[in-house]
Every structure is written in structure tokens, then in C-alpha cells.
Amino acid sequence: MESNLFQLQYAIDTFYFLICGALVMWMAAGFAMLESGLVRAKNTTEILTKNVALYAISCTMYLVCGYAIMYDGNLFLSGIGSVDSASILGDFAAREDGFEGGSIYSGASDFFFQVVFVATAMSIVSGAVAERMKLWAFLVFAVVMTGFIYPMEGAWTWGGASVFGMYTLGDLGFSDFAGSGIVHMAGAAAALAGVILLGARKGKYGPNGEIRAFPGANLPMATLGTFILWMGWFGFNGGSVLKLGDINSAHSVAMVFLNTNAAAAGGGIAALIAARLMFGKADLTMLLNGALAGLVTITAEPSTPSALTATLFGAIGGVLVVFSIVTLDKLRLDDPVGAISVHGVCGLLGLLLVPLTNSDASFSGQIIGALTIFVWVFGASMIVWGILKAVIGIRVTEEEEYEGVDLSECGMEAYPEFVSSK
Numbered sequence: 001m002e003s004n005l006f007q008l009q010y011a012i013d014t015f016y017f018l019i020c021g022a023l024v025m026w027m028a029a030g031f032a033m034l035e036s037g038l039v040r041a042k043n044t045t046e047i048l049t050k051n052v053a054l055y056a057i058s059c060t061m062y063l064v065c066g067y068a069i070m071y072d073g074n075l076f077l078s079g080i081g082s083v084d085s086a087s088i089l090g091d092f093a094a095r096e097d098g099f100e101g102g103s104i105y106s107g108a109s110d111f112f113f114q115v116v117f118v119a120t121a122m123s124i125v126s127g128a129v130a131e132r133m134k135l136w137a138f139l140v141f142a143v144v145m146t147g148f149i150y151p152m153e154g155a156w157t158w159g160g161a162s163v164f165g166m167y168t169l170g171d172l173g174f175s176d177f178a179g180s181g182i183v184h185m186a187g188a189a190a191a192l193a194g195v196i197l198l199g200a201r202k203g204k205y206g207p208n209g210e211i212r213a214f215p216g217a218n219l220p221m222a223t224l225g226t227f228i229l230w231m232g233w234f235g236f237n238g239g240s241v242l243k244l245g246d247i248n249s250a251h252s253v254a255m256v257f258l259n260t261n262a263a264a265a266g267g268g269i270a271a272l273i274a275a276r277l278m279f280g281k282a283d284l285t286m287l288l289n290g291a292l293a294g295l296v297t298i299t300a301e302p303s304t305p306s307a308l309t310a311t312l313f314g315a316i317g318g319v320l321v322v323f324s325i326v327t328l329d330k331l332r333l334d335d336p337v338g339a340i341s342v343h344g345v346c347g348l349l350g351l352l353l354v355p356l357t358n359s360d361a362s363f364s365g366q367i368i369g370a371l372t373i374f375v376w377v378f379g380a381s382m383i384v385w386g387i388l389k390a391v392i393g394i395r396v397t398e399e400e401e402y403e404g405v406d407l408s409e410c411g412m413e414a415y416p417e418f419v420s421s422k
Contacts, residue, residue, distance in 0.1 A: 023235025037222025042404025173365030188344025267294020
């Protein structure tokens with residue numbers, strides 16, 4: 001009987017992991033659509049190329065070394081590629097809580113679920129540096145980010161390793177359920193370093209402090225991308241429960257789905273109202289970013305709040321992202337898609353809200369954890385971006401930027417039928 005229960009739990013939890021991983025993978029399409037909708041038409045092909053290439057690079061680098069760094073093991077020697085049924089069954093039988101205990105799943109499914117998170121962190125960077133960064137400089141950075149920078153901070157958080165042998169974040173009361181800080185704020189920190197060294201797009205800011213809007217080329221596509229991300233987030237947060245095969249876990253999964261959806265709705269509504277009050281118009285881009293801000297905010301702890309609390313948390317994120325986007329523009333930090341505000345500022349907000357509903361987390365632990373993630377990722381990224389800038393350059397020429405990086409970097413346009421022949 002116990003053997004049958006074990007096999008059922010193993011099958012359910014493994015299948016759940018794989019389905020959630022597939023949902024998170026689909027977020028790559030969401031980022032591609034969102035970013036290509038918010039950039040100008042002349043830069044569409046290049047941003048799509050970045051999104052497909054960074055996903056492939058992320059999967060490969062995490063396979064080669066990232067997973068081993070993050071979880072202190074070699075992918076090919078740790079049993080991930082094989083199943084020792086007798087050993088796993090023995091571990092299951094030795095547990096006092098049997099079927100009610102922790103999750104048991106294939107190591108390969110764990111790797112697949114982890115690797116799509118790495119790609120998500122890197123996708124955040126592509127939108128923030130859009131329209132003026134060299135394609136190959138970006139891809140080289142992606143190799144380092146996904147193979148080393150992200151896995152190191154992942155080892156200190158989800159991996160449970162001590163930070164340079166000095167302290168362990170878990171012992172300090174740090175908690176990040178699905179990655180508001182570990183994934184989203186980390187991606188934003190890397191993006192911020194790149195934006196600072198890269199500089200703003202030509203003409204974005206005037207000599208007298210003017211801020212010029214560069215409207216996106218395809219808002220229907222950006223809207224589709226947001227809905228794809230919204231749907232993929234159920235796998236992002238829901239899969240982080242790590243188990244489905246018992247009553248308590250199944251209920252936790254349901255609550256995570258419910259709260260994830262509620263926070264996104266709250267964020268979208270709050271951002272729409274805030275934009276109407278500030279600009280006098282219903283700004284679609286702020287509505288989209290507000291929904292994403294709510295999702296990022298709840299990601300740090302979607303299992304413990306009530307649905308109403310989750311809606312409120314999302315609404316706070318939705319208002320905050322509007323003010324953050326405006327503030328970054330005033331600081332002349334040019335982020336074409338608002339990625340730093342959505343994933344960085346609201347990622348930090350999510351971490352700080354965790355202790356309000358999760359008694360196992362502490363405010364001091366959350367602050368120290370956030371500082372650890374930001375300082376490491378920002379500092380390491382600044383070094384890598386700086387080296388790339390000195391060696392191969394990270395910015396296209398002024399002429400290439402004017403004509404659009406589609407032609408200079410990819411040799412093709414996304415919408416050739418709308419361009420008059422010369």
C-alpha cells in the first residue's frame with residue numbers, strides 16, 4: 001500500500017512540477033510580446049531576437065554550471081538523469097509522516113522548473129536596455145548572468161548556502177516564496193547597472209529637463225504579452241508550493257492561484273486610477289505595468305495572505321509602479337518598458353510585505369536579504385557591463401540607433417510592408 005502511495009505522490013508532484021514549468025516557460029513569450037509592443041517599430045526584430053536567444057542561453061548555461069553552483073551538485077553526477085526507485089522508496093518508507101510529508105519528484109523536473117526561472121530573470125534585463133544596446137554585448141552578459149551571477153545569489157537564498165561564509169539568510173528570517181527578490185529584483189538590479197552605463201536613448205530627455213515620450217509600436221501586442229505573463233504567473237507561484245499530492249498542499253496551491261490573480265487585478269485597477277489622477281487619461285501602459293506590479297509584489301508570499309489582503313498588496317504595488325516610472329524618468333534613467341520599476345521596486349515591496357502575513361519572516365531578515373541580492377547582482381553586473389563596454393562596446397552608433405537596430409543588428413525589419421521603399 002505504501003509503495004502505491006509513494007508512486008502516486010511521485011507521479012502527481014513530478015507532473016505538477018512539469019506543467020508549472022511549462023507555464024513559466026510560456027512567460028518567455030509574454031516578455032517577447034510585451035517588449036516588442038512597447039518599443040518602436042524599427043527595433044522590433046532585435047528585441048524578439050534577444051528574447052529567443054536569451055532563453056536558449058539561459059537553459060544551456062544553467063545546465064552546464066548554474067544549477068551546480070546554486071545547489072552544490074553536478075547535474076550529470078547527482079542522479080538527476082536517472083531514477084533509483086529502491087532508494088527513493090526507502091526514503092519514503094522511512095518518513096514518519098508518509099504521504100503527508102514533503103514533496104517527492106523527479107530531479108529532472110526540478111531542474112526544468114528552476115531553469116525557466118533563470119530565463120525569467122534575464123528577460124527582465126532585455127526590455128530595460130532596449131533600442132540602443134548591441135545585441136552581442138547583451139548576449140555575452142546573458143552568459144555570465146545566467147551561468148554565474150544569478151546562481152550565486154540563488155545559492156545564498158533557495159540553496160541555503162552562507163553568504164561568503166559570513167551569514168545564512170534563512171537563519172536571519174529571510175523568506176521569498178517564489179522570487180520577488182531572488183528572480184525579479186535580481187533581474188532589475190542587473191538591468192539598472194546596464195542602463196546606468198548605457199545611457200538614455202537619443203532624444204529621450206531634453207536639455208531643459210523635458211521628458212519626451214517614445215510610444216510603443218504595437219499596444220495590442222503589449223496587451224497580449226501582459227495576459228500571457230499573467231497566465232504564466234500561476235505556474236511561477238503555484239509551482240513554488242512544490243507539491244500537490246495531499247489535501248493541505250492542494251489547498252495551498254489553490255490559495256496561491258487565487259491570491260496571484262487577486263494581486264494582479266488589484267495592481268491593474270490601482271495603477272489605472274493613479275494614472276487617471278496624475279495624467280488625466282486612462283494610460284494603457286500604466287494599466288499593464290500595474291497588473292505586472294501586483295504579480296511581482298505577491299510573488300514573495302502568495303500562500304499566507306487572504307484574497308482581500310493579496311488584492312490590497314497588489315494595489316499598493318500598482319500605485320507604486322506609476323510613481324516609480326515617473327521618478328526614474330526624472331532621474332534620466334531610461335527604461336523603455338518600465339522593467340526596473342515593475343520588477344525591482346515592486347520586488348523589494350513584495351519582500352517587505354512578507355512579515356505582515358508570514359510569522360516565520362522578519363523585517364530585518366527581509367532587508368538584509370534584499371540588500372544581499374541587490375548589492376551582489378548590481379555590483380557584479382556593473383563589473384561585467386563595464387568590461388564589455390571597454391572591450392567591445394555596449395551601445396550602437398548614433399546613426400544605427402536613428403535608423404533602428406533591426407537593420408544594423410539583424411538585417412531585417414519586423415514590419416517591412418509599412419516602410420516606404422527608398
